[in-house]
Amino acid sequence: MGDMDPHIFAVAEEAYKQMARDERNQSIIVSGESGAGKTVSAKYAMRYFATVSGSASEANVEEKVLASNPIMESIGNAKTTRNDNSSRFGKYIEIGFDKRYRIIGANMRTYLLEKSRVVFQAEEERNYHIFYQLCASAALPEFKTLRLGNANYFHYTKQGGSPVIDGVDDAKEMVNTRQACTLLGISDSYQMGIFRILAGILHLGNVEFASRDSDSCTVPPKHEPLTIFCDLMGVEYEEMAHWLCHRKLATATETYIKPISKLHAINARDALAKHIYANLFNWIVDHVNKALHATVKQHSFIGVLDIYGFETFEINSFEQFCINYANEKLQQQFNMHVFKLEQEEYMKEQIPWTLIDFYDNQPCINLIEAKMGVLDLLDEECKMPKGSDDSWAQKLYNTHLNKCALFEKPRMSNKAFIIKHFADKVEYQCEGFLEKNKDTVYEEQIRVLKSSKFKLLPELFQDEEKVLSPTSAAPSGRVPLTRMPVKPAKARPGQASKEHKKTVGLQFRNSLHLLMETLNATTPHYVRCIKPNDFKFPFTFDEKRAVQQLRACGVLETIRISAAGFPSRWTYQEFFSRYRVLMKQRDVLGDRKQTCKNVLEKLIQDKDKYQFGKTKIFFRAGQVAYLEKIRADKLRAACIRIQKTIRGWLMRKKYMRMRKAAITIQRHVRGYQARCYAKFLRRTRAAITIQKFQRMYVVRKRYQCMRDATIALQALLRGYMVRNRYQMMLREHKSVVIQKHVRGWLARRRYGRTLRAIVYLQCCYRRMMAKRELKKLKIEARSVERYKKLHIGLENKIMQLQRKIDEQNKEYKSLLEKMNTLEVTYATETEKLRSDVERLRLSEEEARNATNRVLSLQEEIAKLRRELHQTQAEKKSIEERADKYKHETEQLVSELKEQNSLLKTEKEELNRRIHDQAREITESMERKLVEETKQLELDLNDERLRYQNLLNEFSRLEERYDDLKDEMNLMVSIPKPGHKRTDSTHSSNESEYTFSSEITEAEDLPLRMEEPSEKKAALDMSLFLKLQKRVSELEQEKQSLQDELDRKEEQALRAKAKEEERPPIRGAELEYESLKRQELESENKKLKNELNELQKALTETRAPEVTAPGAPAYRVLLDQLTSVSEELEVRKEEVLILRSQLVSQKEAIQPKHTMTDATILLEDVQKMKDKGEIAQAYIGLKETNRLLESQLQSQRKSHENELESLRGEIQSLKEENNRQQQLLAQNLQLPPEARIEASLQHEITRLTNENLFYEELYADDPKKYQLYRISLYKRMIDLMEQLEKQDKTVRKLKKQLKVFAKKIGELEVGQMENISPGQIIDEPIRPVNIPRKEKDFQGMLEYKKEDEQKLVKNLILELKPRGVAVNLIPGLPAYILFMCVRHADYLNDDQKVRSLLTSTINGIKKVLKKRGDDFETVSFWLSNTCRFLHCLKQYSGEEGFMKHNTPRQNEHCLTNFDLAEYRQVLSDLAIQIYQQLVRVLENILQPMIVSGMLEHETIQGVSGVKPTGLRKRTSSIADEGTYTLDSIIRQLNSFHSVMCQHGMDPELIKQVVKQMFYIIGAVTLNNLLLRKDMCSWSKGMQIRYNVSQLEEWLRDKNLMNSGAKETLEPLIQAAQLLQVKKKTDEDAEAICSMCNALTTAQIVKVLNLYTPVNEFEERVLVSFIRTIQVRLRDRKDSPQLLMDAKHIFPVTFPFNPSSLALETIQIPASLGLGFISRV
Secondary structure: OOOOOOOHHHHHHHHHHHHHHHOOOEEEEEEEOOOOOHHHHHHHHHHHHHHHHOEOOOOOHHHHHHHHHHHHHHHHEEOOOOOOOEEOOEEEEEEEEOOOOOEEEEEEEEEOOOOHHHHOOOOOOOOEHHHHHHHHOOOOHHHHHHOOOOHHHOHHHHOOOOOOOOOOOHHHHHHHHHHHHHHOOOOHHHHHHHHHHHHHHHHHHOOOOEEEEOOEEEOOOOOHHHHHHHHHHOOOHHHHHHHHOEEEEEOOOOEEEEEOOHHHHHHHHHHHHHHHHHHHHHHHHHHHHHHHOOOOOOOEEEEEEEOOOOOOOOOEOHHHHHHHHHHHHHHHHHHHHHHHHHHHHHHHOOOOOOOOOOOOOHHHHHHHHOOOOHHHHHHHHHHOOOOOHHHHHHHHHHHHOOOOOOEEOOOOOOOEEEEEOOOOEEEEEOOOHHHHHHOOOOHHHHHHHHOOOOOHHHHHHOOOOOOOOOOOOOOOOOOOOOOOOOOOOOOOOOHHHHHOOOOHHHHHHHHHHHHHHHHHOOEEEEEEEOOOOOOOOOOOOOHHHHHHHHHHOOHHHHHHHHHHOOOEEEEHHHHHHHOHHHOOHHHOOOOHHHHHHHHHHHHOOOHHHEEEOOOEEEEOOOHHHHHHHHHHHHHHHHHHHHHHHHHHHHHHHHHHHHHHHHHHHHHHHHHHHHHHHHHHHHHHHHHHHHHHHHHHHHHHHHHHHHHHHHHHHHHHHHHHHHHHHHHHHHHHHHHHHHHHHHHHHHHHHHHHHHHHHHHHHHHHHHHHHHHHHHHHHHHHHOOHHHHHHHOHHHHHHHHHHHHHHHHHHHHHHHHHHHHHHHHHHHHHHHHHHHHHHHHHHHHHHHHHHHHHHHHHHHHHHHHHHHHHHHHOOOOHHHHHHHHHHHHHHHHHHHHHHHHHHHHHHHHHHHHHHHHHHHHHHHHHHHHHHHHHHHHHHHHHHHHHHHHHHHHHHHHHHHHHHHHHHHHHHHHHHOOOOOOOOOOHHHHHHHHHHHHHHHHHHHHHHHHHHHHHHHHHOOOOHHHHHHOHHHHHHHHHHHHHHHHHHHHHHHHHHHHHHHHHHOOOOOOHHHHHHHHHHHHHHHHHHHHHHHHHHHHHHHHHOOOHHHHOOOOHHHHHHHHHHHHHHHHHHHHHHHHHHHHHHHHHHHHHHOOOHHHHOHHHHHHHHHHOOOHHHHHHHHHHHHHHHHHHHHHHHHHHHHHHHHHHHHHHHHHHHHHHHHHHHHHHHHHHHOOHHHHHHHHHHHHHHHHHHHHHHHHHHOOOOHHHHHHHHHHHHHHHHHHHHHHHHHHHHHHHHHHHHHHHHHHHHHHHHHHHHHOOOOOOOOOOOOOOOOOOOOOOOOOOEEOOHHHHHHHHHHHHHOOOHHHHHHHOOOOHHHHHHHHHHHHHHHHOOHHHHHHHHHHHHHHHHHHHHHOOOOHHHHHHHHHHHHHHHHHHHHOOOOHHHOOOOOHHHHHOOOOOOOOHHHHHHHHHHHHHHHHHHHHHHHHHHHHHHHHHHHHOOOOOOOOOOOOOOOOOOOOHHHHHOOOOHHHHHHHHHHHHHHHHHOOOOHHHHHHHHHHHHHHHHHHHHHHHHHOHHHOOHHHHHHHHHHHHHHHHHHHHOOOHHHOHHHHOHHHHHHHHHHHOOOOOHHHHHHHHHHOOOOOHHHHHHHHHHOOOOOOOOOOOOHHHHHHHHHHOOOOOOOOOOOOOOOOOOOOOOOOOOOOOOHHHOOOOHHHOOOOOEEO
């Protein structure tokens, strides 16, 4: 080694030999400036080890070790101004050897990858080689999906302006890189994954941002580079676009999402790209290490350190600082080994030695890494909340300037510093030091990448918490510098977790310390690479530059020490063990030191070549090699002797194996011949057998064919005969049937004619008699006025029917107009296409004819040619004419060909036009289809809204009905006195009271009749829902009856008081009259009872089609009830008239005291003195009695007549009721389409009967009757026409509804399938103590029938939502109820299922009625109702709801009952609960909105001075300062947390939040439009800030996609309108385009109310407002000024299956459901 020129192989050989000789680990440290050749030297050293040592296995480990170089160079090397292949990272490769010193594996550690080069390159520099290799290979088929291009297209590869290196083909380098990856075991799929990530980084660099304002930005919509990046990475476009422009700020209590500026977004993009590349770099290094990992135990290793050299550029940043710091540490290690340790070793061993001076760089290292050094101050500044590069520079100046000689400050800069390194002075720019030291990456972006569908990408980030390499990333996005575990320095437990908190500089310092420990634990060998020149010129040597490098790295001092020192040394024991073979037995003494001295004196004559120390022997250069040569010669002689003996033994063994093999071959050949002969015999025998069976098969086949043919002929013949016989019998049978039916028809027709004639005669006669009788009865008992009253309701109903028909006609006309326009456009387009097709067909026919003519001409030419050849010899004169004719024919053919080509081109042009037109038509039809689809969706939402409004109205009426029912029950419970018989003076007055009380009892009778039925079984919900319209009628009727009752009671009390004041009157006649009145009252009471029975019959009807609101039968029954009730009112009036007459008679009788008062009569008799006066008085009294008796008789007759007429009317009403019920039963049997027609026909029949009545009524007045008939006929004709129109409209709408229902079903199923696992909330299981299952439960709960009310009471009525939400599973009541339903279904007990479901629904309604203003209660039961509904769907057995079920859940499906109708009832109940929840929300938020959104100043001082000239508005809430924006947000948080605790569906929560935000926006905007003091610029700013806070709340709760933000759009635009400029026409145009969510009236109102507050504001001119009105004149919007704050959006309940297994649910004891047992 010392005799030849320096070579890298010599250093490698020395390290290898020392490892084998000394059995110590070795290190080769390659150092030098950038571009000096360190990487190439390291490669040659590794190539030497791979060649010399070989591999210990067949895996070719040495080839894999060498193959790691192209991979690491492609991803870690780049072109700089100093070097075309500069290593931008440091690496330390440990090559492992076994005990025989063969390569068994390797391990690589990396240091400080220069990540900033990924996103920025200086002039004349390049990014990492792998990017340019990808761009050069973009044309390869496998790279088409990466959508790459030229390197100048990408921002990350074109900044340096030098994409090509002279003499380097990037495409070939790409091939080498891929081959190396394959050799190292990286599969093609992983390779494509790596290239996919690298291509994604390039596309990420092209992502651009658009500024919205100074503090926020956005990515352009459908940005192509970001779209490609998301496709390659497998992430969602919306999430990545969102988190590129936003960041999340976490405090101790809350988390905020904040938009970032464009500059910060670009920095975040670059940081993300660097982070992805660094993780990919670590992943590749990890896989290379896995491929090079040793399978056997490692005995020793040789480490090759190839680290970045000393660098100094025009602009030096954090990377150059770390690189130069690492070189300082390596230089210090070199000094320690070569100078310090070497000389200290000589002094320790007491060898004569003169000390040599050298440069010590310890002060420079202390400046960098000591306490209060550069790195320490940098870490301290990074911990400061507002730390910056400038403040860090000032701290450096204050700490080290003029205190440390190695630290200087540039003259012209306050943001830089200079450090004097061992090689040169370097000026570092402070800008970017803090950011690079922190190396921050936003966690949200990393979380998006971790959720990628691309499996390799999450794999890059899954080990971030582990310390893999110096460039492994921490969870916070920082890239720490660590190292792989090595033998000398093992990481302590818990070190990995703390490593994440360290900065880049601190971790790089720790990794360097570990590297130094590793190098100090091995024997180092140094390779100093000298750079010949700084311009990368070949064959150019700069002597001064070379001497400078030699002096800087201490090579001159090294040469002096090597010349004077002893580079090799052995301990006495090691020397004896090594060179024992050179000693003879007599030379070995007990003292090892003396033995070594004796041997060395014999072997080396020159004593100056070695020195004896206290414990070691020191040799000068070359002496150890001389001793090794002597030792090798002696070992070689011994080996020759051993080889001679071994080779003879091996040849003998070989001969014996050959002889044994020959014998074995002979045995096998003979056996093979015998087997071949036996095989021949077997084949011959098999051939004979095959021939036998083949011949047999042929003969059998022939016989089977003949037999089948015979059977087929027989079958055809017999079938033909049988068919003929069957046809004859069939004709005879049909003729008999025809004769039978014809004769029967003739007989029935004769009988029908006779029957119709008889019936007609009977009808005529009966009609005549009935008319006479009816005329008499009507004239006697009725009047015209009463019938007018009766028909007031009918006219109103006809008017309502007319109005509904008009509305339906309008809707039908609008739909018809739309359809006509579509049909017209479609017809015109079709006609155009047909004309084009016809024109093309004609052109094609012409082209075909021309082609046929050409073919015929060609045939004729061929024929002429043949004739010419035949007659050429005979007629030469004809030949000339034939040539001429031939020439003309050829011209014609060419012309025809040209025409044919023109026709072809024209045909192609026409085909192209047809295709273009077809494509345009298809696109237009698709656009129209999309628009129609949107319109249909809007119509569907409108229908949902109408339906839910009807449900809301029904619930309100139902509550009203229950209230009235309770009031009536309370009134019944009050005891009332009955009728007592007294003398005649009190009977009349008390009878009046008795009548009213009896009426009250009659009214309460149905209610009392219903109460026991409710106790026995709950009201059927399906019937109850279908009688919703009837409730309003009953409510009105009960109100009228209640008023009548009150009035009667007051009259009775007044009459009783008067009777007490009057003296009693006796008389048998008055008592008789009171009895008559009681009989009349009893008859009226009977009428009332019959009316109540009719109502009860109506409510007990169970047919849902009959009792459904709006059904024809239902309307008929309502009309009948109305007529009966009016009849009852008439009877009441007649009774009142009768009472008034009796009272007047009593008043007339009362002055005649002689009849009733006994005392007065005695006084008169005493006063009378003669008998004449007594006789006259007696006669007068008799005449008075006769008069009264005659009046009573006449009244009795009239009352009896009235009673008879009333009984007749009651009988007719009963008959009419029976007839109506029969008609209803008939209508129920009809199909749904015919029911409406039948009901209308029945109505027409009824009107016809009434017409007959009016005909008799107006018989005396023909003119009135004529007018009445004309109006009635007009109504009937209109009704018939409207009936026909309605039939058409109903059919059309039914078809549309079917289409809508199908689309809704597809949408619901699609939403259920596209729900992401983050959007579907599988019921969160809270920590509940669930005991171990002792048996296999089936997920059912069993209870007894009598325990049903107890179940409803404990589980619904008395359940506390707060305790359930905190301690139990969300939706537990719903699960328990469903498990009970499952058991009833399992038992096939329909009565139990119906009773349980009905009781459940009624119980929920009772709870909501009792605690309907409690938000928690309403939210709790809305969540449980929805969960109950989802359970009914999930376990219904329908395929659409079973997709997400487990096999066990599919076993739990209902088997006996289809509960689809109850699902609809539960859905309606959920809608009602949702509407009640919205009302509760509105009541809570209503007092907060105006104060928090408008009046409270969230930003203090913005409002400034109040507008002048305005009176102060008083508000108690605002004055007290009770509600602020924080109050609203706290209330929203409370609502949201309660709904989440109750386990409400996420989609339902979004709808509730949307409704809340609509209420906030609507109320705020309405108050803004009504208050002039709020319309100012400062208030608009305040509103914008408040709205932004609400949006932040939505982002925090992940509710931005709920549509809540869109509901605030009118308020946002109103605030913007207050802030924008309002002067010029351009401002008007901007306002018109901006305020698209505000109506014209609202915009004008805001402009009119706008009031300046400060001096810089001005009022809006009237001309400007008129300009706005003119521009908005064509806008079609609502003229309404205020928004409808009571509007409720239609709610939907998307299907959300539960993953909770029913058999695992436990029932807590706190619910008190011990009577329920699990099955």
